[in-house]
Amino acid sequence: MKKTAQDSSSLFNITRALLLGGAVLCGGCVSVKGRTEMSGEDLHGANGKIFHVDHKKRSFVLLKETVIDPKTNEGRSRHTVYWTDRTRFIKVVRQNSFEGIDKPAVARFRKLDDENAKAAAAGKPFVVMQVMLLAESENASEWAKDDNYLVGLFVADPASHKHRGGTVEINGQKIPVRLRGPRAQVDIRKAAASGDISNGLWKTSLKGTREDGRFVVQKMDIFQLVDPRAVDNPQLPRVLVIGDSISMNYHRTTKAELDGIANYYRIESNSGPSDRGVVCMELWLGDYEQKGLHWDLIQFNHGLHDLKQLYNEESGTYGTYQVAIEDYKKNLEREIAIMKKTGAKLMWCATTPVPNNSSGRWGDVAMGRRKDEDLVFNRAALEVISRHPEIMVNDLNGFIRRSRSLDNWRKGKDVHFWGRAEQEIVGRAVADAIRKALEK
Numbered sequence: 001m002k003k004t005a006q007d008s009s010s011l012f013n014i015t016r017a018l019l020l021g022g023a024v025l026c027g028g029c030v031s032v033k034g035r036t037e038m039s040g041e042d043l044h045g046a047n048g049k050i051f052h053v054d055h056k057k058r059s060f061v062l063l064k065e066t067v068i069d070p071k072t073n074e075g076r077s078r079h080t081v082y083w084t085d086r087t088r089f090i091k092v093v094r095q096n097s098f099e100g101i102d103k104p105a106v107a108r109f110r111k112l113d114d115e116n117a118k119a120a121a122a123g124k125p126f127v128v129m130q131v132m133l134l135a136e137s138e139n140a141s142e143w144a145k146d147d148n149y150l151v152g153l154f155v156a157d158p159a160s161h162k163h164r165g166g167t168v169e170i171n172g173q174k175i176p177v178r179l180r181g182p183r184a185q186v187d188i189r190k191a192a193a194s195g196d197i198s199n200g201l202w203k204t205s206l207k208g209t210r211e212d213g214r215f216v217v218q219k220m221d222i223f224q225l226v227d228p229r230a231v232d233n234p235q236l237p238r239v240l241v242i243g244d245s246i247s248m249n250y251h252r253t254t255k256a257e258l259d260g261i262a263n264y265y266r267i268e269s270n271s272g273p274s275d276r277g278v279v280c281m282e283l284w285l286g287d288y289e290q291k292g293l294h295w296d297l298i299q300f301n302h303g304l305h306d307l308k309q310l311y312n313e314e315s316g317t318y319g320t321y322q323v324a325i326e327d328y329k330k331n332l333e334r335e336i337a338i339m340k341k342t343g344a345k346l347m348w349c350a351t352t353p354v355p356n357n358s359s360g361r362w363g364d365v366a367m368g369r370r371k372d373e374d375l376v377f378n379r380a381a382l383e384v385i386s387r388h389p390e391i392m393v394n395d396l397n398g399f400i401r402r403s404r405s406l407d408n409w410r411k412g413k414d415v416h417f418w419g420r421a422e423q424e425i426v427g428r429a430v431a432d433a434i435r436k437a438l439e440k
Contacts, residue, residue, distance in 0.1 A: 042210055042215070043062065043064075043079060043081065043206050043208065043215045044206065044207055044208055044209065045205075045206070045207070046062065046064055046079075046205070046206050047064060047065075047203070047204070047205045047206075048062045048063050048064030048065070048079075048203065048204065048283065049062070049063045049064075049201070049202070049203045049204070049225075049283070049286065049287075050062065050063075050197050050201075050202045050203065050204055050222070051063055051287040051290070052287075053197050053198050055194065055195075055198065057082070058082055058083050058084065058194070059080055059081060059082045059083070060080075060081055060197065061078055061079070061080060061081075061287075062078070062079045062080075062081045062204070062206070063077060063078055063282065063283055063286065063287060064077060064079065064283060065077065065279050065280050065282075065283050066278070066279050066280070066281075066282055066283075067279075068279070075278075075279070075282075077282035077283060078282075079215065080214070080215075081206065081208075081215050081216075081217055082214055082215065082216045082217065083194060083216070083217045083220075084216060084217075086218070087194070087216075087217050087218060087219065087220065088137060088191075088218070088219040088220075089191070089192040089193055089194060089196065089197075089220055089222060090135050090137075090138070090189050090190070090191065090192060090219065090220070090221050090222065091189070091190050091191075091192035091196065091221075091222050091223075091224070092187050092188070092189050092221050092222065092223050093187070093188045093190075093224075094185060094186070094187050094188075094223065095186050095188070096179070096182055096183065096184050096185065096186065097162060097163040097164050097179065097186065098156040098157075098160075098163045098164065098165070098166055098179070098186060099163035100188075101133065101154075101156040101166075101188065102156070102158075104153050104154065104155050105133040105134065105153070105154055106133070106134045106138075106140060106151065106152075106153060106154070107131055107132065107133050107134070107151070107152060107153070107154035107168055108131070108132040108134065108140055108143065108149060108150075108151050109128045109130070109131055109149060109150045109151075109152075109168070109177070110128075110129075110130040110131070110132065110146065110149050111129060111130050111146075111147075111148060111149070112126065112128060112148040112149065112150065113148070114148070116128065117148040117150075120150055120170070120175060120177075123170075123173050123175055124175070125175065125176040125177065125178070126175065126176075126177055127177070127178055127179070127180045128177060128178075128179060128180060128184065129179075129180050129181075129183070129184050129185065130184070130185050130187075131154075131179070131184075131185070131186045131187070132187045132189065133154065133186065133187065133188050133189060134189055135189040135190050135191050136191065137191050138189065150168070150170060151170075152168040152169050152170040152175075153168065153169040154166055154167070154168045154169075154177075155167050155168075155169075160178065164178050164179040164184075165177065165178040165179070166178075189221075192222060196222065197222060200224055200225070200227045200230070201224070201225040201226070201227040201228075201229075202222045202223065202224055202225060203222075203223050203225055204220050204221060204222050204223070205220065205221045206219075206220050207219045207220070208220075228263065228265070228292055228293060229291075229292035229293070232263040232292065233260075233263060234292070236260075236261065236262050236263050237262050237263070237296035237297060237438055238262070238263045238265070238294060238295050238296050238297075239258070239262045239263065239264050239265065239295070239296065239297045239298075239299070239434055239438075240265050240266070240267070240284075240285070240295050240297070240298045240299070240344075241254075241264070241265070241266040241267070241298075241299045241300075241349075241430075242266070242267050242271050242277070242281075242284060242298065242299070242300040242301065243266065243267075243271050243299070243300070243301045243349065244270050244271050244272060244301070244302070244304055244305060245270055245416060246301075246304065246352050246415070246416065246417065246426075247266055247271075247301070247349075248266070248270070249416055249417040249418070249422075249423050249426065249427075250417065250423055250426045250427035250430050251266050251427070252423070252427070253423055253424045253426075253427025253428060253431070254427040254428075254430045254431045254434070256427075257427060257428055257431030257432075258431050258434060258435070261435060261438070262296075262297075262434065262435075262438060264434075267284045271284075271300075271301070271302060272302075272305050273302060273305035273306045273322055273323050274302040274303075274306050274323055274327075274328050274331035274332060274335070275323060275327070275331055276305075277300075277302055277331060277335050278331050278334045278335060278338075281335050281338045281339065282338060285298075285338070285339070285342060288341075288342045288344075294342065294343075294344075295342050295344040296344055296345065296438070297344055297345045297346075297347065297434065297437055297438055298339055298342065298344045298345070298346055298347070299347045299348075299349050299394060299430075299433075299434060299437075300335065300339065300346070300347075300348060300349065301348065301349040301350075301351060302328075302331070302332070302351075303328075303351030303374060303377045303378070303381065304351055304352070304354070304369070304374070304415055305322060305323075306321065306322055306323035306328050306377060307321060307322070307351075307354070307369060307370075307373045307374065307376070307377045308321070308322040308362075308367045308368070308369055309321055309322070309367065309368060309369070309370060309373070310365070310366070310367060311359040311366040311367050311368035312366070313359070313366050318368060318370050322367070325376070325377070325380050328377065328380055328381075329380050329381075329383065329384050332381060332384045332385075333384055336384070336388060336391070345390075345392070345437060345438075345440070346388075346390070346391045346392070347391065347392040347393065347394055347433070347434070347437050348381060348382075348385050348391055348392070348393050348394065349393075349394040349396050349430070349433075350378050350381070350393065350394065350395050350396050350397035350398065351374045351377055351378050351381070351397060352374065352396055352397055352400055352415065352426075353372070353374050353397055353400055353401055353410070353415070354369045354370065354371055354372060354373055354374050354415055355371065355409065355410045355411070355412055355413065355414075355415070356371050356411075356412065356413045357369070357370050357371050357413065358413040358414070358415075369415060374397060375397075378397055392437050392440070394430065394433035394434075394437075396426070396429060396430065396433070399426075399429045400426065400429075403425060405421075405425050406422065406425065409422055
């Protein structure tokens with residue numbers, strides 16, 4: 001049976017409801033939206049950053065993605081969390097090799113493809129992308145079983161190429177294993193203590209329960225972050241860029257161009273559509289009232305995700321936007337209200353061009369971007385920005401459209417800037433806009 005445009009639209013709306021109504025994805029962290037237990041501080045499974053550690057009260061403030069209460073339409077992002085003598089602290093160091101692993105450890109190999117899962121089951125060498133080396137206090141049974149996973153005693157081979165190999169003992173048989181490619185992930189888990197979270201900056205993943213009206217942690221994974229207060233030049237302003245993968249493309253060049261001018265940061269994740277921005281903005285901004293964690297200038301952008309449209313593969317026509325234009329404008333207003341609390345200068349970065357029509361699949365849904373829809377969404381954004389005359393505008397869209405150096409890029413369909421030369425052109429333009437904004 002052929003799928004109609006209406007069927008596709010319904011499928012898209014169902015998928016979107018599941019992703020955005022049921023759970024809001026925020027750069028790897030998931031918040032359950034519209035469920036009363038989360039708004040009631042049931043933080044089991046929550047992810048966020050740790051601030052304001054109080055050892056006398058055995059508590060800290062967790063800053064996480066915002067959960068919107070469907071009854072009041074209000075959100076909450078800061079939660080007080082407590083620990084006890086029984087709480088287990090596990091420090092997780094994430095790297096892409098087995099370097100530094102000098103003794104046997106229980107390993108959990110995850111997400112093996114069918115070929116390597118069969119090889120491992122037959123006792124033959126296999127290749128993995130994700131490995132978890134457990135702390136001595138942990139047991140593999142603490143994790144839910146997932147597809148194609150293995151558990152065994154792992155011994156690293158220090159003589160392997162770039163520390164990327166070893167053997168794992170399964171059912172008494174030692175099987176060679178190695179990591180696949182530079183993007184492979186090794187999580188080394190070791191016991192830690194409550195005192196560790198007092199030093200530096202940390203993010204965490206929590207497991208616990210509510211007790212006597214407060215959330216008490218039973219176990220928490222902690223990941224150390226680079227602490228800006230230890231690495232920034234305190235004489236320079238602090239700049240934050242909030243953007244999607246386009247900002248990832250130009251990040252390296254812009255940061256280099258602003259060396260000695262600003263302490264430059266971008267959010268850890270992809271900003272995605274504007275509704276994600278509303279939910280994640282507090283987390284992205286961090287605890288900006290603390291000295292050294294403030295922001296002097298914030299450049300922000302959404303658009304290339306919002307303007308995605310349903311695509312009918314049979315007729316070659318485009319339909320519903322991922323985020324309706326009126327919702328897009330409301331989302332920007334809500335983000336601006338949150339960012340203004342920081343006291344930073346704000347600068348809107350115009351959404352970069354969609355050079356030509358494109359389409360692809362997003363799960364089971366066909367979607368695409370239509371040439372020049374960026375102009376439609378930029379007009380909507382400027383309508384919002386015009387109500388806030390203090391907000392500056394970086395017309396990156398206009399720069400890219402005018403640049404003769406990007407003529408070849410404009411012939412393609414990809415909105416990204418993958419070429420190093422293209423990244424440098426765009427990155428220098430962004431750095432120039434930030435430099436001028438700081439001077440105002």
